[in-house]
Each structure stands twice: as C-alpha cells, then as structure tokens.
Amino acid sequence: MRPSLQAVPTPASFADLPLAQPPDGQQLENIKSHLDLILLALESLAGLSSEAMLQAAKELNLEAVIGDRVTLWRLRQSNPLRKSSGGRKKLDVEEARSLVLIICHLARQQQDDIRRACALLEQMTEQGQEPHRAALLGDYLDNFSNTYQERMEEGEAIASASLVGLALKLLIDLLFYGAKNGHRRLWLALIDQGKT
Template sequence: SEAMLSAATDLNLESRVPDRVALWRLRQSNPLRKGQGGRKKLDIEEARSLVLITCYLAKQHQELIRRAVGLLEQMAENNREPHQAALLGDYIDAFCNTYQERMEEDEQISTDLLTNLALKLLVDLLFYSAPGGHRRLWLALIDRSTKF
C-alpha cells in the first residue's frame, strides 16, 4: 500500500489515489477479491491510474524482475523446477499465499495452476516494466475485457 501511494504521489495521481481508504476501494472493485459488498466498477481514469502505478513500480523493480526471469529460463533449460531456486521459490510462495488469502475461488485452485499464473505474471511484469509498458498493459486489459 505504501509503495502504491508513494507511486501515486510521484506520478501526480493523488486525486485518484489520495489515501489508503481510496486504494482499498479501488482494490475492492476486483470481482475476484474476497470481501463484502460495496464494490463498484472502476472508471476509466481509476483503471488508468492503477495501470500507471503498476508499471511505475515494475520499472523500479526491473532489475530484480529481470534476474528472476533469467533464473526461470535457466531452470527450464536445466529441466529443474522453478521453486528449486531460492528467488523464484520465495516469489512463488509469496504469490500463492497472497492469492489464496485475498482472492475468492469457486473451488480450491491447485498449487500448479497458481504457480503457472505466478510465473506468467512475472514474465508479463518484465514487459510492463519496459518503456511503453503502461501502453502494453492497457492494451492487454482492453483485449481481455472484450473477450468477456
């Protein structure tokens, strides 16, 4: 939360994400997130702000993301499981725990599916941390929304 609020300030998005409560409300708009009522759909400017913040934070952590993706490639080349590398194992554990804690599922999602999702999103973050990443993420979200 602190990093997102700080990023909002750095990006001059305080009017969209002024405090923790506003950030919590934006997060609650996700229909897959656990929580009670009060959800509303994001407006375009709120969604745009979250995309800009996400890409800004990814760019700040680009070196770590790049290192993790490189390690993932090495593990695949050596036919080893990603969780056998400490950096990837810690990331996968944190992702899976956070996902299961915060997201609703009709049925329990398997660890393998969560691991695959975590690794896919890690690779995606590498692209979103690059110049023009916010545009890539925005287009991916629009593309995904037209499929539903």
C-alpha cells in the same frame, strides 16, 4: 473536500492509453481483476506495500485519483475475484488508467528483481528443474500462492499448478510492463483481454 474526477487534469501519459469506446461492465470486471492480480505479483516479488503504491501515485501526480489507503483498498476490493469484505466500488476508466501507470512505474523501479527472477526462470526451465528450487522464485511463488489463497474467493479450490502458472505468467508480463512504453502495452492488453 476531494476534487471531482472531472476537475482533475489528466496526466499526459493518459494520451498513450487510448480507448475507442468505453468498456462495458463485463470488460471493466475483467480489467480490474487483472490489474489487482498484477499488483499481487508485484507485492509478492518485491514486498511492496500500499505505501509504495501511494508513493508511486504521488510521483505520477495521480493523488487526486488514488490519494489514500482507503481509496486504494476500495479499488483493489473491486476485483470480483476477491473474497467479499465490503467496500467494493465500480472501477472507472480514469482509475484503471491510473492503476496502469502506477503498476508500470513500480515495475520499472523493480526491474532488477524482475529481470533476475525471469533469468532464473529461464535457467531453471533450460535445466529441466522446478522454478521453486531457486530461492528468489521459490519465495515469489510461495508469497503469491499464499496471498492469492488468502484474498481470492476461489483461493482454496484452485490447483497449486494453476497458481504457479499464473504467477509465472504475471512475472514475465511484469518484465514487459516495466520497459519503455510498458504502460501502453499493459493498457492495450487489458482492453484486448477485457473483450474476452
């Protein structure tokens, strides 16, 4: 039997993720959408699978919150931007915090690729060239766009330039989330963004 969330000891890192007041329903909707998009960016850049995400949960002692593929799938399906295929659930604050820690852990593991991609983006921008002309960025942008269009409700309707802009913003964000205290930076950005 799976332990209840109240019985689960909270990781010390949760202390770095303050919350003055619980987010309302709309804030949680915004938070879970953004978390799923960041995971999509990580998947697109590094080819990460759900297995890698579950391994990160294990390494962070978060198995009681996110311990199997079904739980992870249901959390990701809770993104209101996704095409409905059932299994949606409400995301609670502990699950959101857990996803923040997992994302930042994975971003640290993928820091070399993230830095290389960001350096290429800077180089291409300075040279006035399209980012997709660099192989690493081109693959990332293609993977992100294809997966977004496949999974998200508005995927078919969104303009290609908007998707590229979103993918590049998330890539730059990952650079910061993989740094020291990245989990705190991401959490504060989510809380701030959740209010809008």
